[in-house]
Amino acid sequence: MSLTPFRPQAPILVTRPFLPPxxxxxxxxxxxxxxxxxxxxxxxxxxxxxxxxxxxxxxxxxxxxxxxxxxxxxxxxxxxxxxxxxxxxxxxxxxxxxxxxxxxxxxxxxxxxxxxxxxxxxxxxxxxxxxxxxxxxxxxxxxxxxxxxxxxxxxxxxxxxxxxxxxxxxxxxxxxxxxxxxxxxxxxxxxxxxxxxxxxxxxxxxxxxxxxxxxxxxxxxxxxxxxxxxxxxxxxxxxxxxxxxxLKHLDAALAARRTLAARYRELLGDIPGISCLHPAEDLDYNEAYFPIFVDAARYGKSRDDLYDHLKSYNYFCRRYFYPLIASFNSYRDLPSASAENLPIAFAKAEQVICLPIYPDLEVEHVENIAAIVRNFARG
Ligand code: T4K
Structure with missing residues (x-):
């Protein structure tokens, strides 16, 4: 699918609370x-x-x-x-x-x-x-x-x-x-x-x-x-x-999240250096977040480059969970908080971006975000 990315007028945030009428x-x-x-x-x-x-x-x-x-x-x-x-x-x-x-x-x-x-x-x-x-x-x-x-x-x-x-x-x-x-x-x-x-x-x-x-x-x-x-x-x-x-509206809200997440997976799945998480067959997953992981060497751009680039298009993603808890002042001096003890956690925290996902997000934004991510790799 090829789409020319557009910049929405209003910012799109990582999430938007679901509310009843x-x-x-x-x-x-x-x-x-x-x-x-x-x-x-x-x-x-x-x-x-x-x-x-x-x-x-x-x-x-x-x-x-x-x-x-x-x-x-x-x-x-x-x-x-x-x-x-x-x-x-x-x-x-x-x-x-x-x-x-x-x-x-x-x-x-x-x-x-x-x-x-x-x-x-x-x-x-x-x-x-x-x-x-x-x-x-x-x-x-x-x-x-x-x-x-x-x-x-x-x-x-x-x-x-x-x-x-x-x-x-x-x-x-x-x-x-x-x-x-x-x-x-x-x-x-x-x-x-x-x-x-x-x-x-x-x-x-x-x-x-x-x-x-x-x-x-x-x-x-x-x-x-x-x-x-x-x-x-x-x-x-x-x-x-x-x-x-x-609770009365929750099943519909979860179904909307699943539709959006499926579209993200479809559109992002083949971009070199971008990986998503996939729910196992036996899992009823809630699609609470949509994290992607950026392998800078394969994608050609760093995670932070992509994060800023999405921001320039008015998409305000979040980097949950960066910085790692172990690197905050309160905990960094604990012996177990060292980068040597936590190599995978430190690496993942440098790669992750959570893309916007919430029940009333329009699918055109998912498609647009995917196009922005794809085009940026080539740019
Ligand atoms: N354990 C885990 C694993 C958790 O993830 C959390 C909370 C907790 C424990 C503690 O539970 P609580 O005590 O919070 O019940 C947010 C949340 O404040 C926090 O609850 C959540 N985890 C964490 C992952 O995310 P921030 O600093 O990212 O929040 P904030 O204000 O930047 O909001 C994120 C986005 O949501 C913004 O782009 C705007 C949007 N938003 C936010 C609020 C509050 C809205 O549209 N409306 C709103 O009212 O921490």
């Missing part, structure tokens, strides 16, 4: 105004927990004000300390959550195919202080869960997934959120399913849910009893009401 939201707001129930596990909060458990195919959902608070609370819920093995190839919140819990992050490199924490490299990083593994299902692609579980079982480690990107992802019909001890979701504006801000912990049993529910509400169990040093991390009724509305 405004009239549905105003009806929901009217209910909240009437009831005056604004927070503290009100009826909408409870309804969304049940609706999400059913939609996602998971046992228990604990709603949070955002994904970062869910991560912080998950680490508290399992009473973790010492060292936790994690990936440097993620959003900073993954590592910040460890730091805020006074836990030392230990970075282990990723594998080159799907940028997941490499199970082959985990065992050599385990020390007597290691208490858990904290991998990420990066871009929503499932991490190698069976291999992690074998290691966690063998060494008696907890296993928490940062599943911020993996909303609705199923492998062989089973939600990826059912693995490990806990999984964390983000419902931020930039995510597949958003409640403006929001998040959740997925857990397997009522006992754990009860503990998490105490922890996210100051540790209160009843009116005057505090059973744990909790925090205020609750999702409010507006967020929960919005979530219930979003």
């Amino acid at each position: 405004l009239e549905e939201s105003t009806a929901m707001l009217a209910e909240i105004w009437e009831s005056r129930r604004l927070s503290n596990a009100g009826p909408l909060h409870q309804q969304l927990e049940s609706a999400l458990a059913e939609y996602l195919g998971v046992p228990y959902v604990c709603l949070f004000a955002n994904g970062t608070l869910a991560l912080l609370t998950a680490l508290q819920a399992l009473r973790l300390n010492g060292e936790v093995i994690t990936t440097p190839y993620s959003f900073v919140a993954t590592t910040h959550a460890l730091w805020w819990n006074n836990i030392k992050p230990v970075f282990v490199d990723i594998e080159p195919d799907y940028c997941q924490l490499d199970p082959e490299r985990i065992e050599s990083a385990i020390t007597p202080q290691t208490t858990a593994l904290l991998p990420v299902h990066v871009y929503g692609y499932p991490a190698p869960v069976a291999a992690y579980q074998t290691i966690a079982d063998h060494y008696g480690l907890a296993l928490i997934y940062d599943a911020a990107h993996a909303f609705g992802v199923r492998q062989q019909g089973i939600s990826v959120l059912t693995h490990g001890d806990l999984s964390i979701l983000s419902f931020h504006a930039t995510k597949v399913f958003n409640t403006f801000e929001g998040g959740a912990i997925i857990c397997h049993d009522q006992r754990t849910k009860t503990r998490i529910d105490f922890l996210k509400n100051f540790g209160f169990s009843g009116e005057i009893r505090v059973v744990a040093p909790g925090i205020n991390a609750k999702m409010n009724e507006f967020q929960a009401g919005l979530g219930l509305l979003q």
Whole structure:
């Protein structure tokens, strides 16, 4: 397909939040105004927990004000300390959550195919202080869960997934959120399913849910009893009401993402030096992001050249996850943060560009972006 690239008048950003029709939201707001129930596990909060458990195919959902608070609370819920093995190839919140819990992050490199924490490299990083593994299902692609579980079982480690990107992802019909001890979701504006801000912990049993529910509400169990040093991390009724509305439209939004992603793959697949990720046959993938990787030697231009070139055409992509978490000031002095320890993660962070993808993106932009990428290689 040959197309002369055009420059859209309005900037196209990497994502644009999906929202339900405004009239549905105003009806929901009217209910909240009437009831005056604004927070503290009100009826909408409870309804969304049940609706999400059913939609996602998971046992228990604990709603949070955002994904970062869910991560912080998950680490508290399992009473973790010492060292936790994690990936440097993620959003900073993954590592910040460890730091805020006074836990030392230990970075282990990723594998080159799907940028997941490499199970082959985990065992050599385990020390007597290691208490858990904290991998990420990066871009929503499932991490190698069976291999992690074998290691966690063998060494008696907890296993928490940062599943911020993996909303609705199923492998062989089973939600990826059912693995490990806990999984964390983000419902931020930039995510597949958003409640403006929001998040959740997925857990397997009522006992754990009860503990998490105490922890996210100051540790209160009843009116005057505090059973744990909790925090205020609750999702409010507006967020929960919005979530219930979003769920009604979610399948259509996911279908639109899949159509766009299929077109990208079709059009970018044969450009030398540009590679995309491909969902496996048995995967119901959410197309949360559309990362491409630029091999500068084969493409003839660097990743940053292409990023700037797309910007000159008014396409504002993002380089998730560059810079690598391990290169931020707070973490760069950790022994595990060195480039020698993390060669693949550093290399991938230098190659990645996430292209725009969101449900109401018009397919002509996907075709235009692909043409820009193709023509730039020749230029
Ligand atoms: N773990 C992982 C693996 C994560 O990726 C994240 C969050 C977390 C944990 C923490 O979850 P939360 O506490 O956030 O629930 C964004 C998001 O702020 C962040 O939630 C997300 N990951 C991360 C990957 O991306 P930025 O710095 O890229 O956001 P920003 O404001 O530059 O927005 C990106 C694009 O989205 C912009 O081009 C404009 C568009 N946008 C953004 C917002 C906020 C909109 O169109 N409307 C909006 O309201 O971090």
